[in-house]
Amino acid sequence: MIDFLQANMGTILALLGAALAVGLAGSGSARGVGVAGEAAAGVIAEDPGKFGKVMVLQLLPGTQGIYGLIIGFITLSQTGILGGDGNISIGKGLVYLCACLPIAIAGYFSGVAQGKASAASIGVVAKKPDQFGKAMIFPIMVETYAILALLVSILAISGAASVAF
Amino acid sequence: MAILAMKRITICGLKKDSKAILETIQRLGVIEIQDFTPEDEVFKKKPMPISGAEFERNIHDAENAIEVLNTYNEEKSGILSSFKGRAVISREDYDNFHTELSSVKSTMSRILALSKDVAEKKAEIVKCNQQLDMLVPWEGLDIPLDLSGTEKTSVFIGALPGDWTLDAIYEAMAENLPVDVTIISHDKNQTCIMLICEKAAHDSVNSALRGIGFAYPSVSCSATPSEQKVLLQQEIEKLEEQIKTCEEEIVSYDDQRPKIKFLADYQKIREEKYAVATSLPQSEHAFVMSGYIPEKYIPDLENALADYAVTVETSDLEEGEEAPVLLKNNAFSSSVQGVVESYALPAKGEIDPSFIISLFYFIFFGFMLSDAAIGLLIFLGAGFLLLKNKNMEPGLRNNTKLFMFGGIAAMIFGVLFGSYFGDLIPSISGHFFGNPIVVKPVWLDMQQNPMTVLSLALIMGIIHIFTGLAINGYQLLKKKDIVGFIFDIVVWYIILIGLIVKCLSMQMIMDILAGGAKPFIPAHIGNIGLYAAGIGCIAIIIMGGRESKNWGKRLLKGAYAVYGITSYLSDVLSYSRLLALGLATGVISSVANMIGTMFGSGVVGIIIFIVVFLIINAINIGINTLGAYVHTNRLQYVEFFGHFYDGGGRPFEPYSVKTKYYKFKEN
Secondary structure (H helix, E strand, O other), X not given: OHHHHHHHHHHHHHHHHHHHHHHHHHHHHHHHHHHHHHHHHHHHHHOHHHHHXXXXXXXXXHHHHHHHHHHHHHHHHXXXXXXXXXXXXXXXXXXXXXXXXXXXXXXXXXXXHHHHHHHHHHHHHHHOHHHHHHHHHHHXXXXXXXXXXXXXXXXXXXXXXXXXX | OEEOOEEEEEEEEEHHHHHHHHHHHHHHOOOEEOOOOOOOOOOEEOOOOOOHHHHHHHHHHHHHHHHHHHHHOXXXXXOHHHHOOOEEEEHHHHHHHHHHHHHHHHHHHHHHHHHHHHHHHHHHHHHHHHHHHHHHHHOOOOOOOOOOEOOOEXXXXXXXXXXXXXXXXXXXXXHHOOEEEEEEEEXXXXXXXXXXXXXXHHHHHHHHHHHOOOEOOOOOOOOOHHHHHHHHHHHHHHHHHHHHHHHHHHHHHHHXXXXXXXXXXXXXXXXXXXXXXXXXXXOXXXXXXXXXXXXXXXXXXXXXXXXOOEEEEEEOOOOOOOOOEOEEOOOOHHXXXXXXXXXXXXXXXXXXXXXXXXXXXXXXXXXXXXXXXXXXXXXXXXXXXXXXXXXXXXXXXXXXXXXXHHHHHHHHHHHHHOOEOOEHHHHHHHHHOOOOOOOOOOOOOOOOOHHHHHHHHHHHHHHHHHHHHHHHHHHHHHOXXXXXXXXXXXXXXXXXXXXXXXXHOOHHHHHHHHOOOOOOOOHHHHHHHHHHHHXXXXXXXXXXXXXXXXXXXXXXXXXXXXXXXXXXXXXXXXXXXXXXXXXXXXXXXXXXXXXXXXXXXXXXXXXXXXXXXXXXXXXXXXXXXXXHHHHHHHHHHHHHHHHOOOOOOOEOOOOOOOOOOEEEEOO
């Protein structure tokens, strides 16, 4: 067991990073889309004609999961876990783990928060469908922070490839 | 182009022509009625003899009739039919419709009467079924339920609450013997009995039975239960037969559906016309109509009214008057008009941003989607819808055009960044044919050079924001606010450009953005930039709060205005989403390709590859097109509009033909 850990620690750490990125950001999105979906279903019960609009709003918190997937995927392919020998040093594995953290953390919390904002915006569309353009902006404001986290994660990962350990 | 210039218009005509004139103006739909002429002794508003209620009732009936037709014969509607738009009907058809009016109306009321009939008959069937249910416990009885006795005897037929045995009943009746009790049926809720006694004992038996909760059955009939059952079943059959004939008749009116829809529209048009007619000031022989008209439509209106004895006067708006806003743009820029309209229409003194937005919109959209294959699909899809549905409603048409242009932009960026469903071509050629074909990006690979693409995204942001600032400057100049132009616009340009120059002269910034290249701006020029920015800041501290009289307050406000520099920083950083979303599309497609190629290159491998490819890319197209759309909108609404555009104009709402099912075309 110890031998196994010693031999593969780098890969395990990188894998943990990818798991956190996909898992946490995905959970955030799932919760966000869930909350927004509850609100959306209520609106559809009253007026099925608003389906297109509320669906767009419901989907907005779904992007964090995608961002997590991107980071997870880049990590897996760069560390060689996907389609490679998959043997990297502990130091490098740690670097990948850290690089995954921004989107994991910000992805989770922004996904939940964006879901709440989306649900509120769905309420706006229920009462005033013509204000859809403005209602869409509020959840998008939240998303900015997930995008910033994604950006730092991408930059860190693409930098990690050239870090020597 | 932009906001259409509005004029005030006053039309004065003879009352005998009023109907024809109002119809003409309604069909043109270029005037928003607005009361400029006050009532006086000669011109007064008079209520019309016809009330709007009748039109409304007819419209309501027509809608109900269509709904009835729909319940029996749903109109076919696919996903694509929502793009179709309303059917076109000619002026002639409209003019001739009044001859058919009464026949359509009677069809309509016949349909409604039939549907009411059906509903009533269905209710009767329910009632019969209930009676059948109630008869079930009495089925064993071979005398009529309402039999009260013979010459010498009294008969009680009814139910006792709870489950009784024969002994228990005789026991309860002990004081009133002789009686004859038969239990017809029993369950745990009730016991149905028939009790026969002497006529003389009727009253005492009756009270004894009441004492143990006896109740007569809720169904009553002069036939025996089994005969009654047959009767009821026959009745139900008869009703069902009748419903069938009614329904057949309703279905036979299905071909009248277009006419009924037309009637709804026809009444809607007339309703609006009468509402306007009632609101116009009129004298004994003449009427006056006033409102706003877009200047370019004045000749059309004059031509259309040439046959009538009318005077048409137009005049400029009064000082400070807020006219309703109507946007008009060329075929390209009108595609983003919906984006502007869903934010807000320009207020007085603001320009129509549609044209400028259309320049940036597709660059951002393409950058975020940045996949040539997906772009091509979106372009083809939207183009197909546009070609197939010539009648598409204008708003929907603009939005579809927006996605078509967006698709083209995504193709261009996809070629630049070398993404065709991610790395589909190298994956397939490498995996299935063992000889990877490398598709070189025309410009660079986004995934390999994220910092370069990030710099590009930020530069685009700076250009976008500077454009917004310039438009604000233009608006201030148009309002002749020179001080505002210098201190809110020019000084900010100096500060921002000064800071950018300083940044570009610093090794640290170059390390981050350009991978450690030597700064191409020498340090001393960088310092000049810094000094210029410093002077600009001082100017803003002094002038930023110039509307305050108190100097202390003014300087504080000025200092706060300088703090606005952080908002420029965050605005520019916000454009990093161009890179993030641009990467997302290609990476997700690549995920599909990688998963698909994990299952070997045999027949099974190929099938799995195709399935995975289709599913993941369908999701990818949906999510990323939505993402590109909403985030491009956000960049326009928040980062761009924030610098020059508040909106708040009132939309132009012309007196026009507002129909639901048909569009009218002038011949």
